[in-house]
Amino acid sequence: MSVVCLDRSASVEDILSVLRRDGVAVIRNIATPETMDRLLADITPLLDEEEPGGGEFFGHRSKRIGGIVSRTPVFSELIVDPLLLALADAVLLPNCETYQIPLSGLVQVWKGGEKQPLHRDTVGYDPYLKLGPGVPEIVLSAMWAVSDFSADNGATRFARGSHLWEPERKAGDADIVQAVMPRGSVALWLGATLHGMSVNHTDTPRTGMVSGYCVGWLRQEENQYVVCPPDVAVTLPEKVQQLIGYRAHSPRLGWVEGRDSELLLRRGDREYQSYLETPLVANQS
Ligand SMILES: O=C(O)CCC(=O)C(=O)O
Structure with a gap:
């Protein structure tokens, strides 16, 4: 069975009602095949350097490239899609400022x-995960289909409705739906929805771009300040800089002295330049 798919013309309310019921929804054709071709052209040289691997959790046959925000402009284009931002606003803004x-x-x-074990993207926030269902949403995850996702080629598996389960409940076969979707579509799921990579039974690799949105007061899964240091981040659109985490979250999180909290980095900004030029620790002996 497949995850419920909606067209990009669907209303935010219609997509939210599927997300809130099933914990997962697919929006078809949110990006063009040409956009996916550009993404692949940028990332393929990096993929070519890897051998499929990954161990037990990652199913032994996956290649993973991190920090692609610094490696292709296509990431910056896709992450600010107005429909996705409207959904992130609705899911996350009740629980954070940004x-x-x-x-x-x-x-x-x-x-x-092998199949990847089913897991929740809130797994890193263990005390929070243990609180069970009904807690404020903190993560809205997203997987863009860079290639077609099919039942046979490893489309992500989801346990439908598992965001509403007690943490210890296990998924049975009847609960599983797969994100079968044409390239250019995106699967969205809530942080507590059980999911995992499936097995590819075909000769063609299945490729997905993974990211999403999380409340601004959370420790990010991947360290954005290492994969996208300030000298790279300053070259990106301001909205993307903010989404990476180069913005303060009120009150009193992630600030940098004297800087505009919305725009901690600004191209040509005198404060930013002097920040780069000033040693972090002067006269260390
Ligand atoms: O690639 C997929 O289908 C899912 C991957 C995933 O959930 C993970 O690696 O944590």
């Missing part, structure tokens, strides 16, 4: 291997 991305990655699944 939100950010948890990671920016590419996952390619090759033939063979």
Whole structure:
């Protein structure tokens, strides 16, 4: 069975009602095939340097590239899609002042291997996860289909409705739906929805771009300040800088002295230049 798919013309309310009921929804054709071709052209040289691997959790047959926000402009284009931002506003803004991305990655699944164990993207926030269902939403995850996602080629598996389950409940076969979707579509799921990579039984790799949105007061899954340091971030659009985490979250989180809290980096900004030029620790002996 497949995850419920909606067209990009669907209303925010219609998409939200599927997300809130099933914990997952697909929006078809949110990006063009040409956009996905550009993404692949930028990332393929990096993928070519990797061998499929990943161990037990990642199913032994995946290639993963992290920090792609610094490696292709296509990530910056896709993450600010107005429909996705409207959904992130609705899911996350009741629980934060601003939100950010948890990671920016590419996952390619090759033939063979094992299914990835089902897991929740809130797994890193264990005391919070243990509170069970009904807690404020903190993560809205997203997987863009860079290639077609099919039942046979490793489309992500989801346990439908599992965001409403007690943490210890296990998924049975009847609960599983797959994000079958044409390239250019995106699967969105709530942080507490159980999901995992499936096995690719075909000879063609399945490629997905993974990211999403999380409340601005959360420790991000991937360290954005390492994968996208200030000298790279300053070259990106301001909205993307903010989504990476180069903005303060009120009150009193992530500030940098004297800087505009919305725009901690600004191209040509005198304060930013002097920040780069000033040693962090002067006269260390
Ligand atoms: O690639 C997929 O289908 C899902 C990957 C995933 O959930 C993960 O690696 O945590």
